[in-house]
């Protein structure tokens with residue numbers, strides 16, 4: 001595997017512009033080749049991102065004890081995915097109650113009055129905690145609901161565009177209705193803390209190792225620090241740079257299988273090059289658990305080979321999760337290993 005680093009001009013899908021055929025063709029090329037593109041004018045304000053940024057600081061600065069109380073499905077502590085990665089999952093479609101359940105634990109626990117305080121201090125801290133904590137909790141749950149709703153809407157629009165791109169408008173819409181309308185999404189807020197020792201800082205530090213996403217599509221907001229990289233078919237690491245008002249969209253394993261490999265779910269990772277914390281917020285759009293994923297004949301096309309056998313979505317998630325190493329998604333545990341069919345040699349993409 002080559003470690004060559006380079007940058008790449010990925011297409012930027014502007015949602016305020018009409019989707020012309022030239023746009024669709026560069027999008028189609030990018031999805032086939034890279035599995036990544038950008039979206040702009042997506043309707044999410046800068047103010048919303050800075051609110052999330054500051055709330056995420058509050059969330060992750062809660063004491064470890066409180067964070068661990070959330071349980072492994074919500075909170076992933078450092079040293080699981082990597083020594084520098086911790087994350088909080090907020091599940092949809094009721095993002096606000098999922099966020100509130102976590103925030104109530106995180107924000108209440110660490111501002112309790114200490115025993116050595118005077119009665120007046122206790123009264124002051126207590127009234128402050130009644131006032132401040134529920135407010136932080138409320139702001140967190142409302143912000144994440146608003147963001148989650150926007151992401152759900154945006155992901156729906158993007159899937160419609162992708163289906164239109166590979167199937168044409170009418171067939172694309174029909175498949176969206178029949179196959180994607182029960183999709184659901186969840187959010188993952190990630191805090192990367194770079195290593196403090198100088199020796200480590202001189203090496204290439206992976207904040208999150210190489211993996212593919214188990215989603216249909218993923219929409220990522222990354223702050224200005226950068227460090228997200230995707231792996232090309234040739235094995236080169238390519239920077240996916242942050243940009244003003246840009247969200248990153250990448251194709252996940254479920255969509256790769258459903259599209260018979262026409263949309264690529266590529267390996268990616270996060271490297272930490274700077275001595276500052278990095279925050280990202282991913283939205284993962286997934287099929288419902290019971291969904292049987294099988295590329296429609298319209299996508300496979302006459303005379304072409306089917307690349308994946310039919311599989312139940314939950315079975316694939318179980319396959320990935322039951323594998324300790326594969327959990328945080330090291331390579332060798334992707335949908336190709338799970339459901340890929342052996343193809344004639346010349347037919348491999």
Ligand SMILES: O=C(O)CCC(=O)C(=O)O
Pocket residue numbers: 188190208213220221222228268269270279280281282
């Ligand atoms: O932090 C990022 O920019 C991307 C994280 C990611 O790839 C993931 O959570 O699946």
Ligand SMILES: [Fe+2]
Pocket residue numbers: 211212213268
């Ligand atoms: Fe990812």
